[in-house]
Amino acid sequence: MLKLKDKINYLPLASREDHQHELGQFFTPKPIAEFMAAHFASHPQHIELLDAGAGQGALSTAFIKRVCSNTGKPKSISLTAFELDSNVFDYLATALFECERLCERSGIEFKFKILNEDFISSVVPIIKGDFFATSLPFFNAAIVNPPYHKISANSATQALLQSVNIEVPNLYAGFLALIIKLLEKGGELVAITPRSFCNGPYFKLFRQNLLNTMSLERLHVFDSRSSAFCEDKVLQENIIIHGVKSDKQSETIVISNSVGKIGDPIIKHKIDFTNMVSPDDLDQFIHLVLDSQNISTKVAMDRLACRIEDLGVTVSTGRVVDFRVKSFLRDQTGGNTVPLIYPCHFNGGFIHWPRENSRKANAIVKNDKTRNLFVPAGVYVLVKRFTSKEERRRIVACIYDSNQIHANEVGFENHLNYLHINGQGMPLSLAKGLAAFLNSTVLDNYFRQFSGHTQVNATDLRRLRYPSRESLEILGYKVTEGMGQLELDRVVEKEIYGEKENFIPIIS
Numbered sequence: 221m222l223k224l225k226d227k228i229n230y231l232p233l234a235s236r237e238d239h240q241h242e243l244g245q246f247f248t249p250k251p252i253a254e255f256m257a258a259h260f261a262s263h264p265q266h267i268e269l270l271d272a273g274a275g276q277g278a279l280s281t282a283f284i285k286r287v288c289s290n291t292g293k294p295k296s297i298s299l300t301a302f303e304l305d306s307n308v309f310d311y312l313a314t315a316l317f318e319c320e321r322l323c324e325r326s327g328i329e330f331k332f333k334i335l336n337e338d339f340i341s342s343v344v345p346i347i348k349g350d351f352f353a354t355s356l357p358f359f360n361a362a363i364v365n366p367p368y369h370k371i372s373a374n375s376a377t378q379a380l381l382q383s384v385n386i387e388v389p390n391l392y393a394g395f396l397a398l399i400i401k402l403l404e405k406g407g408e409l410v411a412i413t414p415r416s417f418c419n420g421p422y423f424k425l426f427r428q429n430l431l432n433t434m435s436l437e438r439l440h441v442f443d444s445r446s447s448a449f450c451e452d453k454v455l456q457e458n459i460i461i462h463g464v465k466s467d468k469q470s471e472t473i474v475i476s477n478s479v480g481k482i483g484d485p486i487i488k489h490k491i492d493f494t495n496m497v498s499p500d501d502l503d504q505f506i507h508l509v510l511d512s513q514n515i516s517t518k519v520a521m522d523r524l525a526c527r528i529e530d531l532g533v534t535v536s537t538g539r540v541v542d543f544r545v546k547s548f549l550r551d552q553t554g555g556n557t558v559p560l561i562y563p564c565h566f567n568g569g570f571i572h573w574p575r576e577n578s579r580k581a582n583a584i585v586k587n588d589k590t591r592n593l594f595v596p597a598g599v600y601v602l603v604k605r606f607t608s609k610e611e612r613r614r615i616v617a618c619i620y621d622s623n624q625i626h627a628n629e630v631g632f633e634n635h636l637n638y639l640h641i642n643g644q645g646m647p648l649s650l651a652k653g654l655a656a657f658l659n660s661t662v663l664d665n666y667f668r669q670f671s672g673h674t675q676v677n678a679t680d681l682r683r684l685r686y687p688s689r690e691s692l693e694i695l696g697y698k699v700t701e702g703m704g705q706l707e708l709d710r711v712v713e714k715e716i717y718g719e720k721e722n723f724i725p726i727i728s
């Protein structure tokens with residue numbers, strides 16, 4: 221039989237991608253579905269299974285095949301599958317009839333229900349206990365790959381979710397939050413999602429809810445952005461979550477990772493929950509600490525003396541949004557212009573400006589429309605807001621020093637964050653220490669524990685802990701221009717860890 225994917229393949233590429241994009245539709249490859257199904261730990265006699273956004277049924281099929289091959293088989297499985305796209309209905313039904321035959325051969329009673337409905341608008345009234353709402357069972361198992369889509373502000377979806385106290389920026393998190401509400405105590409959830417919920421302010425309420433209602437048993441991280449869904453060009457870092465509904469967290473959690481291609485080795489270890497989410501972190505960032513080195517990095521970074529405000533330093537985002545002031549941008553300096561600094565001006569530890577033959581401007585005209593976009597001459601630390609996947613580090617910092625670029629003012633373009641003291645520059649030794657710290661491999665490792673994307677927000681830099689001002693200034697004196705990464709790391713690590721690295725043993 222022709223699979224939906226093949227059918228869609230006959231469409232021009234643009235329509236296929238539009239269709240998928242609209243529905244957040246990326247089908248789970250069979251080996252990953254099987255890997256997910258293998259996460260379930262309990263063996264209830266009567267399984268009430270939920271598959272929300274079931275697609276062609278890859279996940280339910282993998283789950284049922286797994287259960288049928290287990291030695292301790294259940295008496296019955298009852299599956300509720302929600303799928304909005306009627307194009308996949310036939311394929312889903314075919315897959316589930318196949319599951320029915322499989323269960324029959326295994327002596328398991330199997331019932332299924334496909335609801336060709338919007339999961340959110342169907343389930344919210346049930347959760348609210350609306351009188352006319354259809355009823356659903358409490359589920360003891362849910363296996364999902366929910367659709368990924370931003371939820372627009374003031375949309376009907378947002379209003380529905382808010383009506384049951386769910387505040388999320390993306391559909392996948394909305395699906396998970398609802399599924400958790402539909403699980404009975406002790407019910408298990410296995411989901412594959414982007415890892416963006418692990419950090420950032422927009423997912424804070426979701427994280428709090430997840431951590432308060434589910435005991436996380438295992439997180440599996442796919443290291444490479446595209447390998448899990450390579451056929452569908454998904455450029456997200458994916459994570460598999462396995463949790464059990466409970467108001468108490470397990471003390472330990474298994475974290476595993478693989479590159480994502482089938483058959484790649486899986487590295488797995490168990491860590492204390494507090495190494496993943498720091499007890500005193502009000503933002504409840506989830507750190508995907510993948511080895512003992514990662515744990516010692518986290519412990520060392522959490523112990524650093526200062527918040528950025530203790531240093532008297534502030535992080536802001538470059539004020540020059542170039543397309544808004546296009547007519548005032550200049551390739552050449554001179555006249556009534558001010559230097560304009562883009563990421564392309566980064567060159568090792570210091571800014572290289574102006575840049576000949578660059579696609580980006582070097583200067584911006586100073587006039588009434590632009591004058592409040594500049595900061596006074598001084599020494600600033602600049603950090604790229606976006607790095608390419610190919611770049612070795614996620615956090616790339618550089619120093620702007622007006623002793624090298626003679627100008628009374630400077631404009632920092634919006635793709636940069638800049639560190640300053642009350643809107644002015646800072647001492648060179650402090651700037652050098654800060655840049656060295658931000659450019660270190662240890663910080664990069666720490667950052668990657670909680671951030672799966674290549675974007676570095678001002679809030680990320682604000683919530684890091686920093687060495688004391690004294691330590692930073694010592695670092696500033698020790699680092700020299702042109703110092704290689706290895707030497708810089710050695711100097712920074714000595715300052716952070718002291719003489720000897722102190723590895724914290726992992727449990728297994």
Ligand SMILES: C[S@@+](CC[C@H](N)C(=O)[O-])C[C@H]1O[C@@H](n2cnc3c(N)ncnc32)[C@H](O)[C@@H]1O
Nearest residue numbers: 243246247248273274275304305338339365367
């Ligand atoms: C990421 S795909 C995963 C499909 C399938 N579970 C799998 O793993 O292969 C998400 C599915 O959710 C469906 N979907 C999107 N929005 C939905 C909604 N509001 N209610 C129910 N299903 C939805 C899409 O059509 C798509 O098939």
